[in-house]
Amino acid sequence: MTETAPVPTAPLRARAEIDLGALRANVRTLRARVGDAAVMAVVKADGYGHGALPCARAAVEAGATWLGTATPEEALALRAAGLTQRVLCWLWVPGGPWRQAIEADIDVSVSGMWALDEVTAAARAAGRPARVQLKADTGLGRNGCQPGADWAELVAAALRAEGDGLVRVTGLWSHFACADEPGHPSITAQLTRFREMVAYAEEQGVRPEVRHIANSPATLTLPETHFDLVRPGIAMYGLSPSPELGTPADFGLRPVMTLSASLALVKHVPGGHGVSYGHHYVTPGATTLGLVPLGYGDGIPRHASGAGPVLVDGKWRTAAGRVAMDQFVVDLSGDEPPVGAEAVLFGPGDRGEPTAEDWAAACGTIAYEIVTRIGTRVPRVYVNEEERG
Ligand SMILES: Cc1ncc(COP(=O)(O)O)c(C=O)c1O
Numbered sequence: 001m002t003e004t005a006p007v008p009t010a011p012l013r014a015r016a017e018i019d020l021g022a023l024r025a026n027v028r029t030l031r032a033r034v035g036d037a038a039v040m041a042v043v044k045a046d047g048y049g050h051g052a053l054p055c056a057r058a059a060v061e062a063g064a065t066w067l068g069t070a071t072p073e074e075a076l077a078l079r080a081a082g083l084t085q086r087v088l089c090w091l092w093v094p095g096g097p098w099r100q101a102i103e104a105d106i107d108v109s110v111s112g113m114w115a116l117d118e119v120t121a122a123a124r125a126a127g128r129p130a131r132v133q134l135k136a137d138t139g140l141g142r143n144g145c146q147p148g149a150d151w152a153e154l155v156a157a158a159l160r161a162e163g164d165g166l167v168r169v170t171g172l173w174s175h176f177a178c179a180d181e182p183g184h185p186s187i188t189a190q191l192t193r194f195r196e197m198v199a200y201a202e203e204q205g206v207r208p209e210v211r212h213i214a215n216s217p218a219t220l221t222l223p224e225t226h227f228d229l230v231r232p233g234i235a236m237y238g239l240s241p242s243p244e245l246g247t248p249a250d251f252g253l254r255p256v257m258t259l260s261a262s263l264a265l266v267k268h269v270p271g272g273h274g275v276s277y278g279h280h281y282v283t284p285g286a287t288t289l290g291l292v293p294l295g296y297g298d299g300i301p302r303h304a305s306g307a308g309p310v311l312v313d314g315k316w317r318t319a320a321g322r323v324a325m326d327q328f329v330v331d332l333s334g335d336e337p338p339v340g341a342e343a344v345l346f347g348p349g350d351r352g353e354p355t356a357e358d359w360a361a362a363c364g365t366i367a368y369e370i371v372t373r374i375g376t377r378v379p380r381v382y383v384n385e386e387e388r389g
Contacts, residue, residue, distance in 0.1 A: 026235065292343045
């Protein structure tokens with residue numbers, strides 16, 4: 001081992017720094033793009049790994065008036081933490097906590113008759129109407145009600161439930177399949193279908209407060225999709241939905257998460273030394289190795305083996321050999337940073353560090369997955385929590 005003393009102010013083993021100032025600025029940038037449309041801050045999956053509650057609060061401070069979650073548990077957690085904004089929650093299975101959601105004033109999404117039946121029964125039991133948003137499958141081919149007879153049946157049943165005082169239909173909505181692929185023909189097709197399905201429901205008597213279909217790529221690049229509300233997720237966290245659309249800076253966005261670790265070991269090894277499980281990396285000559293105490297147990301993709309970039313001592317290094325559960329190694333090419341030196345996996349990029357997009361490219365995935373999968377073993381450290389006056 002290299003004889004260097006530990007850095008005195010050694011940071012935590014690893015940390016995901018979350019810049020809430022950047023998040024607020026991103027929300028304001030998005031609001032400026034959408035004019036009168038409301039912004040729903042999507043905070044599902046623990047705020048894409050950034051922490052749902054601090055991010056929801058910061059987004060609200062910056063003017064988001066709705067919050068969006070996938071599961072009812074995520075929505076109820078926002079209420080339990082005291083957030084009072086409108087919340088839409090869209091991923092339900094039979095037997096879900098409909099009544100708790102109604103009593104917590106959460107807007108619930110309904111994609112089919114089974115869900116409408118359950119929500120009206122829960123509203124009857126709760127003695128108060130449910131706020132329901134009908135979701136149309138305009139072409140994504142995932143959740144949502146099919147156009148045609150299924151939509152007609154769902155709209156008619158929702159109107160009957162509204163007439164019975166069990167439901168208030170607050171929204172009509174859908175989700176894009178390929179909004180991140182400029183010019184993809186499905187975008188226009190979905191928009192046309194959405195307009196048709198909304199028009200049908202309104203002709204039948206539905207009076208929604210909000211009609212919405214735009215995720216981040218649509219919010220950023222397709223103004224005709226904004227309607228009454230937009231639902232950005234990834235853009236709020238300062239990442240571009242896809243490199244094809246542009247960089248975060250192209251849209252005035254700043255990445256919110258910086259992932260770093262303290263080198264746990266720096267040592268000299270001879271040439272021909274196998275590194276990590278399977279010996280998929282063998283040192284080409286005498287060199288120094290640095291041990292990064294993060295692994296797939298922390299959400300670092302094993303696919304980053306031999307590929308993931310890390311800034312150490314002013315230079316990009318590459319994960320040498322396999323990423324293990326708790327650690328991986330970088331070849332420091334003879335440099336000797338002290339043990340405890342900072343290794344930055346990704347961040348905004350302005351200190352010369354890689355970005356989440358660089359990790360996505362190295363691992364054959366998308367930046368969404370890189371940030372979202374960072375696990376609970378990595379402490380989130382919030383900075384710029386207070387809005388500066
Ligand atoms: C229904 C729905 N709306 C909005 C979003 C936000 O998408 P994005 O992160 O691309 O803005 C998601 C995320 O996948 C979603 O599932």
